[in-house]
Amino acid sequence: MKSVHSSHLPLWISLILTLTMVIVVRETAVVLCQLAGIEKAANIVGLVAMFVILMIWRLLKGLPNWLTQASNTLLVDSGFAFLPVSAGAGLLLFALGDELLGVMVTMIVSTLIPMWGLALLANRWLNQDANADSGTTNQQKEQP
Amino acid sequence: MTFDSVFMATLAAVLLTLAAHVIARVLARKLSWLPMVITALVLVLVFLFLLQWDYDSYYSAAKPVFDHLLGYVTVLLAVPLAAMNFKGLPVKKLSLIVAIASVIGALLPMSLAYLFSLSHDTILAFATRSVTTPIGLSVADLIKAPLAMANLIIIVSGLIGGTLARFLFRGIDDDRAKGLALGLAAHAFGTVEAWQISHTAGRYAAFGLAVNGLVTAVWVPVFIGALGI
Numbered sequence: 001m002k003s004v005h006s007s008h009l010p011l012w013i014s015l016i017l018t019l020t021m022v023i024v025v026r027e028t029a030v031v032l033c034q035l036a037g038i039e040k041a042a043n044i045v046g047l048v049a050m051f052v053i054l055m056i057w058r059l060l061k062g063l064p065n066w067l068t069q070a071s072n073t074l075l076v077d078s079g080f081a082f083l084p085v086s087a088g089a090g091l092l093l094f095a096l097g098d099e100l101l102g103v104m105v106t107m108i109v110s111t112l113i114p115m116w117g118l119a120l121l122a123n124r125w126l127n128q129d130a131n132a133d134s135g136t137t138n139q140q141k142e143q144p
Numbered sequence: 145m146t147f148d149s150v151f152m153a154t155l156a157a158v159l160l161t162l163a164a165h166v167i168a169r170v171l172a173r174k175l176s177w178l179p180m181v182i183t184a185l186v187l188v189l190v191f192l193f194l195l196q197w198d199y200d201s202y203y204s205a206a207k208p209v210f211d212h213l214l215g216y217v218t219v220l221l222a223v224p225l226a227a228m229n230f231k232g233l234p235v236k237k238l239s240l241i242v243a244i245a246s247v248i249g250a251l252l253p254m255s256l257a258y259l260f261s262l263s264h265d266t267i268l269a270f271a272t273r274s275v276t277t278p279i280g281l282s283v284a285d286l287i288k289a290p291l292a293m294a295n296l297i298i299i300v301s302g303l304i305g306g307t308l309a310r311f312l313f314r315g316i317d318d319d320r321a322k323g324l325a326l327g328l329a330a331h332a333f334g335t336v337e338a339w340q341i342s343h344t345a346g347r348y349a350a351f352g353l354a355v356n357g358l359v360t361a362v363w364v365p366v367f368i369g370a371l372g373i
Contacts (some may be wrong), residue, residue, distance in 0.1 A: 022216050047279070047282075049223060051222040063218050065221075068223060075224070078220070079165065079184060083161050084188070086185045086188075087203075090297050091199055119325035122241055135368055
């Protein structure tokens with residue numbers, strides 16, 4: 001299964017094609033979700049649908065290089081899409097009142113402890129994998 | 145600040161937001177230590193203050209356009225995930241770690257918020273703590289959590305994780321483990337930090353961020369809906 005294959009297009013054409021795909025998939029998801037009565041799920045349904053479409057494309061032909069280049073270019077500026085909500089979040093920080101301490105402690109504990117635990121777990125499991133691999137390699141080397 | 149038509153208000157909101165974004169981007173290029181998201185956010189608030197424009201009216205003017213943009217960014221995240229090269233990655237073990245991270249990433253903050261007797265809306269918003277902003281906001285919308293609160297939690301926890309990661313990882317020598325933990329627990333900010341550790345860490349962080357976002361986006365709304373919270 002090839003992840004990407006080389007096919008060059010000018011960046012502006014890549015951007016237009018990628019945006020068209022994204023808009024079509026998302027707006028189709030909106031229409032389908034409205035029909036199914038789950039309008040709020042449209043973005044997530046669109047994400048999953050786009051992933052399935054791309055995986056099928058990847059299995060059949062391999063994804064073209066221009067698609068990843070265009071998505072990288074667009075994602076660099078993706079922060080623009082949630083800037084109005086982010087500004088509201090900034091204001092909210094000063095309006096938390098009695099909840100401020102609880103919210104801050106919850107954020108700190110629930111970020112740092114899982115991050116540390118996951119790093120330890122991944123460190124152990126991934127190295128076990130590497131050791132097993134090197135063990136196999138050594139055994140293979142010892143064979144005549 | 146008042147406008148004659150809805151169109152003019154929306155146009156003004158888009159232009160103000162665009163100006164803040166472009167200035168923040170230019171500043172972030174010149175001063176690499178400056179977090180672009182925070183700079184852009186502060187600039188929007190400064191512009192609103194200077195123009196004497198109430199945040200609620202700015203947000204209601206911007207909402208129709210930015211709701212669409214948020215949807216497009218969420219769908220666009222499928223591209224790097226689908227294009228990821230899994231060659232050489234221990235996929236089974238990584239999948240198990242992602243599953244653990246996704247469950248803990250939503251349930252631990254919600255449980256802590258409940259223990260601290262935080263409001264119902266805040267507890268719901270904490271369900272999105274461990275996913276990247278576009279997906280987090282879509283999930284928050286779906287589970288009826290307040291978007292601004294969900295965004296605040298995502299941004300601040302990402303900053304905390306990205307800033308303190310190197311201190312936490314002192315006993316860990318594998319860059320793959322560091323990157324994966326950063327992407328899973330501190331999403332976009334963590335992934336930026338991971339790229340500064342090494343390319344290997346960055347690659348694993350991107351994997352963690354994308355897969356955790358996708359997995360969490362699927363099970364959290366179903367779980368919350370089943371509980372009827």
